[in-house]
Amino acid sequence: MAQVTKEDVLRVARLARLTLDEQDAEAMTAHFTKVLAYIEKLTVLPTDDIEPATHAVTVAAPLRADCVTNAPDPALLQTALAKDDTFFKVPKIIE
Amino acid sequence: MDLSQLTISEASQLLRRREIRARELTQSVLARIETSDPLLHTYLTVCAEEALAQAAAAEQHLQTPETASPLCGVPIAIKDVILTKGVRSTAGSRMLADFVPPYDATVIQRLKDAGAIIIGKVNCDEFAMGSSTENSAFFPSRNPWDLTRVPGGSSGGSATAVAADQSLASLGTDTGGSIRLPAAFCGVTGLKPTYGRVSRYGVVAYASSLDQVGPVTKDVRDCALLLQTIAGHDPKDSTSVNLPVPDYQATLTHGVQGLRVGVPKEYFVEGMQPEVEEAVRTGIAALTALGVAPVSISLPHTEYAVAAYYIIATAEASSNLARYDGVRYGHRAAQSDGLVAMYEQTRAEGFGSEVKRRILLGTYVLSAGYYDAYYLKAQKVRTLIRQDFLQAFQECDVIATPVAPTTAFAIGERTTDPLTMYLSDIFTIAVNLAGLPGLSVPCGFDHQGLPIGLQLIGKPFDEATLLRTAYSYEHCTTWHKRKPTL
Numbered sequence: 137m138a139q140v141t142k143e144d145v146l147r148v149a150r151l152a153r154l155t156l157d158e159q160d161a162e163a164m165t166a167h168f169t170k171v172l173a174y175i176e177k178l179t180v181l182p183t184d185d186i187e188p189a190t191h192a193v194t195v196a197a198p199l200r201a202d203c204v205t206n207a208p209d210p211a212l213l214q215t216a217l218a219k220d221d222t223f224f225k226v227p228k229i230i231e
Numbered sequence: 232m233d234l235s236q237l238t239i240s241e242a243s244q245l246l247r248r249r250e251i252r253a254r255e256l257t258q259s260v261l262a263r264i265e266t267s268d269p270l271l272h273t274y275l276t277v278c279a280e281e282a283l284a285q286a287a288a289a290e291q292h293l294q295t296p297e298t299a300s301p302l303c304g305v306p307i308a309i310k311d312v313i314l315t316k317g318v319r320s321t322a323g324s325r326m327l328a329d330f331v332p333p334y335d336a337t338v339i340q341r342l343k344d345a346g347a348i349i350i351g352k353v354n355c356d357e358f359a360m361g362s363s364t365e366n367s368a369f370f371p372s373r374n375p376w377d378l379t380r381v382p383g384g385s386s387g388g389s390a391t392a393v394a395a396d397q398s399l400a401s402l403g404t405d406t407g408g409s410i411r412l413p414a415a416f417c418g419v420t421g422l423k424p425t426y427g428r429v430s431r432y433g434v435v436a437y438a439s440s441l442d443q444v445g446p447v448t449k450d451v452r453d454c455a456l457l458l459q460t461i462a463g464h465d466p467k468d469s470t471s472v473n474l475p476v477p478d479y480q481a482t483l484t485h486g487v488q489g490l491r492v493g494v495p496k497e498y499f500v501e502g503m504q505p506e507v508e509e510a511v512r513t514g515i516a517a518l519t520a521l522g523v524a525p526v527s528i529s530l531p532h533t534e535y536a537v538a539a540y541y542i543i544a545t546a547e548a549s550s551n552l553a554r555y556d557g558v559r560y561g562h563r564a565a566q567s568d569g570l571v572a573m574y575e576q577t578r579a580e581g582f583g584s585e586v587k588r589r590i591l592l593g594t595y596v597l598s599a600g601y602y603d604a605y606y607l608k609a610q611k612v613r614t615l616i617r618q619d620f621l622q623a624f625q626e627c628d629v630i631a632t633p634v635a636p637t638t639a640f641a642i643g644e645r646t647t648d649p650l651t652m653y654l655s656d657i658f659t660i661a662v663n664l665a666g667l668p669g670l671s672v673p674c675g676f677d678h679q680g681l682p683i684g685l686q687l688i689g690k691p692f693d694e695a696t697l698l699r700t701a702y703s704y705e706h707c708t709t710w711h712k713r714k715p716t717l
Contacts, residue, residue, distance in 0.1 A: 153574040178539065227573050
């Protein structure tokens with residue numbers, strides 16, 4: 137059975153950009169342990185010669201002419217949480 | 232006559248014959264919402280003003296009834312993961328609580344082009360992650376047949392709205408059973424089309440290789456009508472398939488004589504509610520009496536579907552939901568120290584528990600050292616599950632199963648154990664993994680008066696046979712005509 141520690145969960149939370157408090161981390165560790173134990177059932181299936189399926193329906197990637205089809209839409213900025221002129225504004229990232 | 236009780240096809244005839252007006256139909260539905268929603272908690276946003284304006288526009292089209300679409304002037308409810316221009320679209324999440332999209336999803340555009348009326352946005356599990364609508368960040372919806380029970384999920388509001396005449400029909404989305412389960416729990420018809428049949432453009436993504444939009448309706452004819460309107464290739468969705476859409480109504484009444492219906496032994500398992508098994512087997516017997524040939528089939532990898540799904544769906548979710556970073560739309564944490572802290576705080580505040588669980592599990596199965604053991608393995612199992620179905624379809628044209636092992640469960644009953652909740656979808660998930668069309672049609676009630684659904688599964692892009700089978704079945708029963716008492 138997969139052993140998951142609180143540290144594993146906190147590492148994954150950092151990767152997923154999610155702050156977890158102590159209580160959430162404990163609960164999530166218990167949940168992970170249970171779900172991963174359930175998922176273990178897949179290991180009994182021999183799949184070495186099986187191709188993985190990324191999609192249920194295989195469609196060739198559609199191609200189109202390499203030209204701009206959508207002009208910048210000012211309406212998209214209406215939903216911005218902070219903006220400056222025609223830019224989305226984020227906290228300072230370079231000192 | 233209470234106009235809110237009409238089906239789409241009934242309303243459409245009356246509208247075209249000018250016996251009723253789109254405005255009075257819309258007002259009747261709005262009145263029904265006003266009286267029933269304090270009990271059911273279906274709607275997140277009611278678009279009364281916009282709906283009445285759309286009704287006025289529909290009236291113009293109905294002046295020339297021969298050119299008006301069958302949906303013209305018909306009020307439709309929309310699951311809140313589907314974007315509606317100028318109307319708040321929350322996906323059931325605090326993250327998008329105030330999000331007003333600047334564009335329409337393709338399915339909404341198609342409804343509007345047909346003259347349908349968007350009556351409002353209905354509740355769902357947050358980001359469509361759940362089986363009961365209890366994961367909505369706003370409130371749980373209630374089952375109109377028993378207010379202490381869940382309507383199913385994640386499209387719980389879509390099913391409740393239709394079952395309780397709070398709309399004539401609705402759109403839902405289905406990633407692992409999210410249309411079929413609530414349709415079964417609420418006693419209405421719900422269809423998940425073949426993956427690629429309906430555009431996903433403008434639909435809030437949960438698991439992109441599994442998500443599909445589909446209709447929830449009062450009967451099978453309405454299901455065909457609504458699918459006809461929303462189906463078809465969309466250049467804005469690269470996974471939408473460029474195949475002609477058949478005329479579903481034209482073949483609806485062709486009967487089922489000679490059709491082979493597969494009955495998989497793996498879908499009648501120990502522990503399922505006996506009344507569900509009995510109703511489904513009686514439903515299959517009714518189909519047999521209509522001329523179908525029942526065939527025993529096997530889908531041997533069925534028991535691995537839920538495990539494969541919770542790897543694939545969470546992996547895709549962890550990637551899809553990375554976009555909620557507090558920059559372009561949605562919630563942003565008020566105070567944070569720097570960009571990364573802003574991301575982390577925004578996401579901690581904006582997402583609910585189940586969404587966090589799935590993002591974290593998805594991140595874990597994709598992370599270095601685990602990818603092959605979990606994600607690649609699950610993709611291979613997905614191949615096996617799809618092969619099971621394709622093999623079975625050598626011997627049959629349609630597959631009949633239960634939608635769920637039980638009828639609607641009590642509110643709160645499964646919230647403390649997410650894994651038990653996941654197993655509610657045990658009979659629906661494989662259909663998404665295989666990308667097939669699946670439909671739930673009412674087939675009975677248990678001793679507590681709760682509806683039971685019969686699931687019909689079709690070959691890829693063969694919704695026509697699925698609808699024809701369901702229509703034939705429906706016409707020899709009266710389950711779909713029963714109404715809950717509120």
